[in-house]
Amino acid sequence: MKKLTIVKVGGKVIDEASALNAFLQSFSTLEGEKILIHGGGKIASDFGKKLGIEAKMVEGRRITDNETIDLVTMVYGGLVSKRIVSKLQALKVNAIGLTGADANVIPATKRPVGAIDYGFVGDVKPENINTEILKKLIDSGLIPVLAPLTHDGEGHMLNTNADTIAASVAAALAQQFEVKLIYCFEQPGVLSDFENKLVISEIKRAEVAELKESGVINEGMLPKMDCALLALAHGAKSVRIGSFENLKALAIGQSGTLISN
């Protein structure tokens, strides 16, 4: 099977030109087939403020109303996507920026209204990812760049977490490629000691429950770890979590935290 590296990047690297340039330079050097999934950064909130669209929260959860889905479609699917794509093109990487609506790559289901109505938020399942067209694009020499947006098949764009998209795409493509999934964020890995930035070099699937229990895996790392486990359960070869500054080292297994079976 051909190797495929799936890289997810988010956080402040999206907002800072020099950090983004350095990251994309590293991404351009990765060998073999690859896919980039990007988050939205703070730009959406910044534009939202200017447009008078305030972040809507209900019981601590972010709500995607009509105005907000338009805002993130513009910023994630337009500004951030095309900024990344044009920079990658300058690095001779033949990137193609996509949302889940484009070529119906990621059909999703609008999250059902329960105690909270999340609004235009899309839940995705690995089995619904359109792997056939993704493979065709890759086989045509293209590097898909996926924005954290999906659609409901009824004419509406939906907001979907980029970590979840990365895990679902990795899971879906694990049948056709030897998939390596890399999560790039602002920490050097999963930390055993946050103050001293001590990185856990490897976590086995079987150890995750205990690390959650003991609080080592906590807050923002909890959903990321669940994403890693989803990808592994569907056959991804490895998942690695580390700093966006260390992408090259992460890709050759010399940085960050390896999550393994």
Added chain:
Amino acid sequence: MKKLTIVKVGGKVIDEASALNAFLQSFSTLEGEKILIHGGGKIASDFGKKLGIEAKMVEGRRITDNETIDLVTMVYGGLVSKRIVSKLQALKVNAIGLTGADANVIPATKRPVGAIDYGFVGDVKPENINTEILKKLIDSGLIPVLAPLTHDGEGHMLNTNADTIAASVAAALAQQFEVKLIYCFEQPGVLSDFENKLVISEIKRAEVAELKESGVINEGMLPKMDCALLALAHGAKSVRIGSFENLKALAIGQSGTLISN
């Protein structure tokens, strides 16, 4: 040769949901291979005003500065593109929204600074259009939806007139397809009598110069007519200009103005 219908749509249809829905419904019924090129509508100006980005004019010409290229990248490449794509997906048209940077479909040259510095405006040439990848996408069953944005290959997005993109793409693909180019706008065709909306049913290439001279072809129709001539000169089979409300009739040659060799 396979037939390919290239439809350009712009103006208020982009801004009005019911008009856009009706137009896309008609587009979905067109037989054979097809490409849609959309303008930006007034939405960009509306968002620009809210963001405090005023339209910049120098000697009556619109200038695309740093803020403006970000604005149109968001609105044309994000909001308008994905709105159209998600609606087409709901109509079972497997649309893929692209800017010229995506898959390097439309490389452009930043317009040289002369008497006026137009800023981030891209000039395109039919011979530079990446027909190979467009054909691969079409052969994969996809319907390209092109936003009026290109790139300079050096990491910058550029603003390019949608009529020009439509003509250049039609010209470039005329070697590989039997190309029919349709310009949809707010008038029923090229008018011989504006007050009474009398439509000229056919204009031969050889007649254009005289109609320009006499003022029948004037103002906004002048560049559109030049676009039509460019496409015809490169081998497009026909160009038709008419109302976005009459797309089905335009596609079967029963509405609008035919521009022919």
